[in-house]
Amino acid sequence: MSAPSHSHAFSRRSFLMTVALGYLTGVAPRVSAQTFANANLDDFIQISRLITGRGTLPASQASRLFNAMMQDDAQLSSKVQALLRLIEERKLGIERLQQSLDEDGNALSEVPQKIATAWFLGVVGEAETARCLEYERALNAVIVADVLMPPTYAYGPYGSWARKPT
């Protein structure tokens, strides 16, 4: 898996190291809310890479989706961290993740589907609170972009759709 393209170099691991170092030295670091947010976003990107199967994900898109999901669920970050721990502890492959959570009746089982919905459909929220954050850049459009345009976008001049797609 290639390195993410996002610009957040400050990883969760380095964040924890910084905090730990601060306690060890007795000098509490000045950890801003932004720092916490960056760490949480990194976790979100990490789980997103697993769910989407994409080694690189656009940072701005990740940030938009993450912030929107946090508006709906303030506990999202802790759920994502718990999910990452669970995956590591159980050595869960992504192909078995949802089934495993569903079989266990795990409270985290809705998290992967919500993240998948955000990335693949560009949609965050459900029913009346659902909103579209991405259309042309939703991954379900990106995956087939070599052949298909998102509906409402033209294929080119009249009749261009008559040719065999290549």
Add this chain to the structure above:
Amino acid sequence: MAVPRSADFVVIGSGIVGSLVARKLAQAGAEVLILEAGPRVTRGEIVARFRNSPRRSDWMSAYPPAPWAPHPIYKPTDNNYLLQAGPYAYAAEYIRQVGGTSWHWAAHAWRNVPNDFKIRTLYGVGVDWPIDYEDLEPFYQEAEEIMGVSGAPNTGSPRKKPFPMDPVAEPYAMRRIRERLASAYTVVTNTTARNSRSYDGRPACCGNNSCQPICPIDAQYHGGLAAQAAEAAGADLFPNANVYKLEHDERGRIAAALYYDPDKNSHRVTGNTFIVAANGIESPRLLLLSASDTFPRGLANSSDMVGRNLMDHPSTSLTFDADEDMWLGRGPQSPSSINSMRDGPFRSEHAPYRLDFTNISRIDGTTRELISQGIYGSEFEKRLRHSAARELNVKNVLEVLPDPNHRIALGDEKDAMGIPKPQTHYSIDGYTRKGHERSKEDFRRIAELLGGSNLRFSREGDFANNQHICGTLSMGHDPRASVCDQWARTHDHENLYLAGTGVLPTCGTCNSTENAVAVALRTAEHILSEYGVRGMRPSGRDGT
């Protein structure tokens, strides 16, 4: 601009049918006022709503109803506007805004086949129309020239003049389907109001694959364009005017239309001639709402047929994977069909049907399905591309016979304006179900010829609705068994005409819009010849 308090012609409803009647009257020099319950909405707004919709497969999500002019909405939750009395739910969709429901259609602009007009005589089922194909042929042509229609020559509907343009270019997937089925079926390009060249100031199709819910470039005709054309011809169109009652005078002539503005202030408009064109559900609802001491069952309802004989085109379907890449989603959404089962002696036994191939992109639906199955990672991408490339769908478009028990009535509940909601009584009868059974043989054969695997028939007993609301204002010769005559004039009210799909006494196997437009253009011609541009019969000819 204030709404005039009087006009020679008052048209209620600005959909494609009402607007084209208004246009024709206005072009002749008549004073025409159109009252539309819903608001004006632009094409750009609708495109933006669709792109920003969290439910892009729910085409109605681009058309939220105005609070003062509700229409049925089912997702994300049912707004309970169209009440269901059963036994089979009739989940009709329509749009109350300037231009009406054909903002959102596949632009299918079919003519009936000639035998559709006389199925009682030929097959012993349903009813005969009070007119035949020859009566309507010039008005089909007129409709096609207004809308910019093209199609194949061999669909069973003879014509005296050519289509105004060549058929729309065939998508690659449809070409492969046509070629692979050629040994057993003739697959033709559908008859559609979609430009294959620049026409009437509108561009040729660019293949955007969003015909439903909205063509982003107006390459396909719709009611919004018809409303514009009516206004350009001189008609006055007033949106947000929700007509809730028609008043009559002591002679039974319609005297006025009462409407609510969005603040529920009531207004009154008088006229010489009234044309109700508010769609197959809202038009009968208005006639029923207009009951009086003189007409206790509602206007135009001495026969008790207003709202009855509700018909649509139920569909069942087969989804399967072809053995080659097709990539549905390139070009228009609904380009090709098989027409060989639209007519024949079998109609005495079971419903006829067309077989329609979809070219709607599979992406949104497949994405939702895969997520619901918990398919993530590289497997998601692999399966999405597979479905996008290989998945095909064919559906039938089944005829329904008129049955007075299937109807639109007034419900016990009221809408936000305090007006009783419409209520449906509906079921799928044996004639239609037998047609469904017969079509499954075609489904299987089609899948076989396309090397189909992973066959998924629609769930047995489920019939998808096609929003072709017919029959609720049926025309006929017999005033005891129909609502209006061959000119769509109500049997009961000399100056009240009806326009829209509700007037059609049977539904055949083709989308109802062009039939309704053609009948309405014939109505307009009749009105002008009988009443002149003032909408008044010459003295001594009005039956007094």
